[in-house]
């Protein structure tokens with residue numbers, strides 16, 4: 001059959017390219033025919049990823065900046081978070097895309113095609129997955145790894161569906177204004193009337209920082225509201241009047257209890273489409289790395305890719321649902337929840353908890369730092385709701 005591959009990577013963004021680099025770096029896959037499809041050239045710096053990790057992973061060579069200390073500010077509690085053994089790292093989208101494209105440029109088994117995919121396909125007679133392009137071309141493979149959301153997320157009545165939405169400016173100042181050794185992880189000292197709202201500041205030199213205004217709410221704001229909040233914060237809180245905006249970015253990430261299918265008819269859904277954005281924080285980069293590494297391992301070991309969620313992932317989903325429950329029913333404001341958690345626990349424990357990597361004792365300690373009378377009934381309700389999702 002023409003147009004047949006071993007693997008199709010449908011969508012070459014964070015998840016598609018993470019998987020691609022892992023496959024391309026392993027000689028085990030050098031005889032596999034891989035087709036990469038994306039409607040975009042991936043030449044624009046459209047996002048900046050931040051994440052925390054203990055040990056370097058495959059994208060270490062393109063880490064743009066990293067911090068060992070993070071500030072946490074709120075009207076209830078403020079501190080400097082010592083995050084050891086973690087480091088908080090920043091990777092720029094443009095470096096990420098260029099790095100992966102460069103790494104596969106000479107690989108004879110990998111073909112990159114700029115194409116728009118219309119829909120996923122299942123072969124009628126053979127055990128193959130496929131895609132239909134918008135020009136009508138049909139292409140098949142043993143597996144399609146897709147990070148494309150072909151339809152808007154269909155939530156069930158029992159789901160909570162928040163959006164993490166943000167606008168960021170990278171600003172440059174004429175004189176030194178920043179400490180590049182420390183970033184502001186969350187600054188909740190901004191209006192909370194829309195819901196959980198904070199700023200973060202990521203300085204990469206004494207004169208350059210990315211400042212982002214972020215909300216966890218169910219509705220978006222008008223464009224000018226993000227810009228106004230950034231202007232106010234930079235002027236009043238950071239006390240910077242003289243600056244140039246050198247780069248802008250904005251984004252919307254689903255924070256949802258929706259149960260994303262991960263595997264269907266040899267289509268493996270990865271990235272946001274595979275439910276890898278953490279519902280309580282919107283972070284996805286690290287979980288994408290874990291999942292793509294697990295897929296490569298399973299392929300090498302000849303194991304099924306219908307990998308069920310692990311116990312810690314299921315536990316993490318439950319905790320996320322409890323947080324979204326409390327926010328949805330406005331039982332406790334988000335700034336106070338995060339302040340209570342960071343006040344009562346070591347920063348490294350909170351980071352491992354947010355990564356679904358904490359042990360049960362750490363979980364219990366973190367849970368005891370928020371009011372039981374609010375969180376216990378929410379947890380009991382969510383345990384029941386988990387069965388319906």
Ligand SMILES: Cc1cc2nc3c(=O)[nH]c(=O)nc-3n(C[C@H](O)[C@H](O)[C@H](O)COP(=O)(O)OP(=O)(O)OC[C@H]3O[C@@H](n4cnc5c(N)ncnc54)[C@H](O)[C@@H]3O)c2cc1C
Pocket residue numbers: 010011012013014015016037038039040046047048049050051115116117118147148149249250251252253270271272273277282283284285286
């Ligand atoms: C601005 C921004 C900043 C973020 N910052 C962070 C962060 O700091 N930390 C963190 O952990 N997470 C962050 N995230 C969340 C998450 O890590 C990113 O959204 C990440 O890019 C998700 O990876 P993905 O592969 O699922 O989607 P994407 O990276 O969006 O990749 C999907 C790919 O599919 C392609 N595509 C879509 N439709 C089609 C089609 N029909 N045909 C062909 N190709 C198609 C797109 O062109 C794209 O290349 C951020 C998200 C955004 C938007």
